[in-house]
Amino acid sequence: MQKKRWQRVDGVLLLDKPQGLSSNTALQQARRLFSAAKAGHTGTLDPMATGLLPLCFGEATKFSADLLDADKTYEAEVCFGVTTDTGDAEGEIRERRPVTAVPADLLALVPRFTGPITQVPPMYSALKRDGKPLYELARQGVEVERQPRQITIHALDVLDTACDEAGHLVRARLAVSCSKGTYIRVLAEDIGAALGCGAHLTALRRTRVGTLTLDGAATLAQLDGLDEAARAACLAPVDALLSTLPRVDVTPAQHGPLSHGNPVPREAAGDIGKVRIYANGVLLGMGEQGSDGWLRPKRMVQAAEGNA
Numbered sequence: 001m002q003k004k005r006w007q008r009v010d011g012v013l014l015l016d017k018p019q020g021l022s023s024n025t026a027l028q029q030a031r032r033l034f035s036a037a038k039a040g041h042t043g044t045l046d047p048m049a050t051g052l053l054p055l056c057f058g059e060a061t062k063f064s065a066d067l068l069d070a071d072k073t074y075e076a077e078v079c080f081g082v083t084t085d086t087g088d089a090e091g092e093i094r095e096r097r098p099v100t101a102v103p104a105d106l107l108a109l110v111p112r113f114t115g116p117i118t119q120v121p122p123m124y125s126a127l128k129r130d131g132k133p134l135y136e137l138a139r140q141g142v143e144v145e146r147q148p149r150q151i152t153i154h155a156l157d158v159l160d161t162a163c164d165e166a167g168h169l170v171r172a173r174l175a176v177s178c179s180k181g182t183y184i185r186v187l188a189e190d191i192g193a194a195l196g197c198g199a200h201l202t203a204l205r206r207t208r209v210g211t212l213t214l215d216g217a218a219t220l221a222q223l224d225g226l227d228e229a230a231r232a233a234c235l236a237p238v239d240a241l242l243s244t245l246p247r248v249d250v251t252p253a254q255h256g257p258l259s260h261g262n263p264v265p266r267e268a269a270g271d272i273g274k275v276r277i278y279a280n281g282v283l284l285g286m287g288e289q290g291s292d293g294w295l296r297p298k299r300m301v302q303a304a305e306g307n308a
Contacts, residue, residue, distance in 0.1 A: 008036075012238065019047070023053055043068050050206075051206035067209055074184055088200055101196070106169060121186070169195070169197075238283055245286065258277065259300060264295050267293075
């Protein structure tokens, strides 16, 4: 068997992850399609979830952690009257309860679950206790106390509902825009508890991470059907991860010191904070400009051969 030849690939892939695949498995499959020597993702999606999974190749991996703090948007489907041990459809059923709530009751709850709220992280999560992931303890039947965390639901919209013949809620589809650290499974459970009937998550699709959206995202199947040139054209540039930062263009004389990790003074003074730095239209990396007017490099991009 011929050994795989890895190559330098720089850029961001907006992957539309399929259901049933872990984020790491999706990453490794995409990495092999591009023969990328270095790759990473920007935060995981549960295997049950589909949708936007930004993948970083090469120099883009230096900025992947920034998307971990980004706001995210999801479309979620919730089933009422049934709870599971995982909070989603992959778990074992815990309880079935009658549902008397109607769509108006769900709409009335929206303000209660919008804005800063607290969540108790689920046992089936990657959070660790004494170095062991909580999901491992959960599989052993062990439940430990978890401290509530504050998160922010920026927007919660009821897209549509399904009811039984009596008009009681059966399912609902929600759009959720939220801060980092939000568990949509827990949100579904908490809404079900507030309605007095319980609920669990049956489907989840991520549509946005920061400023990145599903527009232009590709599936693994689509990528597999492309030739190398067409596949490469699916990659967004490295600075797609830095688009929210102010742009600073530096002179050729400043390029050298910055690339060696040294700060440079700028005529345009002011405490700008984090910035993306360019020279001759080419991204140099990310830096920070303080109130003293000095621009300090933080994470710099290694130039590809021929672009040095």
